[in-house]
Amino acid sequence: MNISSIDVLSKIFKNPEDDLALFENLHVLEFYADEKDRVYVKTLEHNGKDKVVLTDKKTAPEEIVRQLFLYELLNVYKYPKDRVKLEVDVQFGREIGKKRADVVVYREDMKTPYLMVEVKKPDVKDGLGQLKSYANATGAPILVLTDGKIQNNLLRTDPNLFEDLPDLPKFNETVEDVQKKIITYDDLDDVNNLKQLILDLENAVLANAGVNPFEEIFKLIYAKLYDELETPRSQNRRFRVIAGITNKENLNNISRLFNEAKGQWRDVFKDKDEIEIPENAIVPAVSLLQKYRLFGSNLQVIDDAFEYLINQDAKGGKGQYFTPRFVIDMCVKMMRPKKNENIVDTAAGSCGFLLHSMQHVWRNEITEADYGSSFESKRKEYADQHLYAIDFDPRSVKIGKAMMLIAGDGKTNVSYANSLDSSLWDTESKARFSKFLHRFDDFDLNKKNEEAMTDFDFDVVMTNPPFAGEVKGTLLNKYDLGFKFDKDFERTNKHQNKMTRDVLFIERNLDFLRAGGRMAIVLPQGVFNNTNQEYIRRYIMKRARLLAVVGLHGNSFKPHTGTKTSVLFLQKWRDDEERKKAGNYPIFMATSEKPGKNNSGDYVYAMDENNNIKKDENGSYVYDTDLDDVANKFIEFAKKHNFDFI
CATH class of the missing domain: 3.40.50.150 (Vaccinia Virus protein VP39)
Incomplete structure (x- = not known):
């Protein structure tokens, strides 16, 4: 028996529109119930099995997030259905099957992971370390962590270094294509959870950088505000990671922007204040913030x-x-x-x-x-x-x-x-x-x-x-x-x-x-x-x-x-x-x-x-x-x- 998606989602999520804010269309999934009143979602995986998402005892919100994200991969990013697999065993040394990646997109050989996704139910953010361990185990260069509200796209540039991608490459696009895209003011997204972005900055980027997180985060915020205010809206944003240049050159670019912001708001910072984020941390720090718009935010x-x-x-x-x-x-x-x-x-x-x-x-x-x-x-x-x-x-x-x-x-x-x-x-x-x-x-x-x-x-x-x-x-x-x-x-x-x-x-x-x-x-x-x-x-x-x-x-x-x-x-x-x-x-x-x-x-x-x-x-x-x-x-x-x- 088919069931309305509105009825199912409202029973699984407190507020579906907020909890699944990443997805424009929440009604692309189909649901049905069996004779025991267990509710299934029809999987979008090629030759995959339908998943139970609702019973009288438990719910599976992360499965809804996974299926909606899978819909995006197939219909927005145009990845072939046979390249995408769910619940893939990840091998750590001799151990196989102890951990499973939620979603894996393979390269053409169907053996080499290209993109790996870790899905959590809304407001659970503890998957970043696990996802990075998957990348180290498989060599996958692109990682995604999503809970339905926020999506983190990471590019593995070194065994222990990751930078944020403003978007995922579509099928037949390269990472370089994404990095070189012009980001205008109108391309910036509303920020739905700035607190989580700041937590990510603190934990993933600045935790071991030897700097005061409050001071450095606000230097970045003011540099970004200055960019949004002063850079003509049709032009490429200055607050961004520039592909093809060194970490030091990216740091110099953001430092110049911050110095201009200091001149605009002289009573906020001292003349001697400088960005103290290390060279190896500036790219992931900027990449986390660059795709969002602060002006006019909620x-x-x-x-x-x-x-x-x-x-x-x-x-x-x-x-x-x-x-x-x-x-x-x-x-x-x-x-x-x-x-x-x-x-x-x-x-x-x-x-x-x-x-x-x-x-x-x-x-x-x-x-x-x-x-x-x-x-x-x-x-x-x-x-x-x-x-x-x-x-x-x-x-x-x-x-x-x-x-x-x-x-x-x-x-x-x-x-x-x-x-x-x-x-x-x-x-x-x-x-x-x-x-x-x-x-x-x-x-x-x-x-x-x-x-x-x-x-x-x-x-x-x-x-x-x-x-x-x-x-x-x-x-x-x-x-x-x-x-x-x-x-x-x-x-x-x-x-x-x-x-x-x-x-x-x-x-x-x-x-x-x-x-x-x-x-x-x-x-x-x-x-x-x-x-x-x-x-x-x-x-x-x-x-x-x-x-x-x-x-x-x-x-x-x-x-x-x-x-x-x-x-x-x-x-x-x-x-x-x-x-x-x-x-x-x-x-x-x-x-x-x-x-x-x-x-x-x-x-x-x-x-x-x-x-x-x-x-x-x-x-x-x-x-x-x-x-x-x-x-x-x-x-x-x-x-x-x-x-x-x-």
Whole structure:
């Protein structure tokens, strides 16, 4: 009995379209069931046997991947059916039959392997070493590892050296034909799993190269971004492996590209920075990335990869963690940034708040319907003129700038600086932010502010400052909260001995806001609950109206920390008269019960009626969280109470 391919695939895969993203047509396979309800796939192998792929006890997703890949070999790459064999014994010394290659394409003599394929079920990536051992045992020059989502094509150039091929040679094509093909911008593929590519770079290429993987990967990423941005789209990519030249010459080619990228983004790298990847590793490293396009990529894909790179040890040790994107989306929805408003994140990390604010404004105010053919230039203009970020971690700045470049237009306003101490800002950072300085009526105050750069007029601040770490010394003198407060919650002239950074960030962010400006800030729960921090709460209420407090679930920042956090939403008072007139006012309060993560810190996704992961209009997965519902309830509350920004 024949069975619908849709029915079979949906029972074997959580989300067939995602799990088998490599294959354009998922309906080329035929299925049938026997009298015991075992489901078979009709094999495409010449004289091969049909395979069981589904029973009431088990599934065989890797067999589906294998048959779909076999279809590609036969129909796209045009290899003769009698040259292709499945489950071929591989001989290791005297041992025969202990290991089997999933797919082998033979040369004309039908004895010499030309191409070998190792197939895994989706998200299993442990086959690369096994595949290389097959190549060493058989001499096959071309290797393929695929899981249905990602395909790695490797060329064995030496017993222990492999480089990536941008594509497989078709029947009667040579490897040289593939390597010499011009790669234009339009030929580049979307990157579906950048995190896995980075893992491959770390494990297969840079693990034994004696270099810092983070630094070298980002040098390659910026060189690639520069190539995508500056090389005319119809011309051959400069970020590629050039066939027929030495490893050293390929290294020199990529180094020249990186040096040009340094000139474009001077505040990301130092003048002395150079690519330190060894000559024998540069070709496989570049070949892994060269066929993919970073600009315009799905931000969730890029985000996952960059969050992996800034791991707990590098970033979390400072009490600073990437903010889950569903928390950011809630903040953006509640703060409602507008196209003419200036936004800053003073502890920007990967610039998530800015990116999602940009997408919000693009989606709601700068559309093709609004601006016709000029809407894209208007979007770039908005990103260039209204989005600003600061971070004191150079690794975060590299990531934040890359995220803004990938999502925007090649320009970025991300500064490497200490938000808490503007006296240390470099000339470029001061110039970037000087146009947002608050203008006092008093000449002396204005002059002092121009020198100290303390008070600004940003419309919106959204941020997740670092929780850990304490500030001591003279810097505390610049902050009201650096002094002790008396029992009436008035500031005294006695200095605090130390203060946690998150508390100082509250005051600093209020200073960044114009009168009437809005702020969303993630804070540890203690700021809201601890009796010994009541003076902080009083200080906040004196300077701003409390719009909302949203308690986040304890899983929100796992696996990095289980610290309980809340998001505080404020609107800065315009003057004392407005504050006094407000009197006792209502505050929106909510607590999240669906965190979008499990107890281990893994993301949990929402499922549709077919038990597939839901996607939004941008193709990103939808998280299983209630924060969007919280945001909608806040909007109802804000409209009821006539908030002026809703």
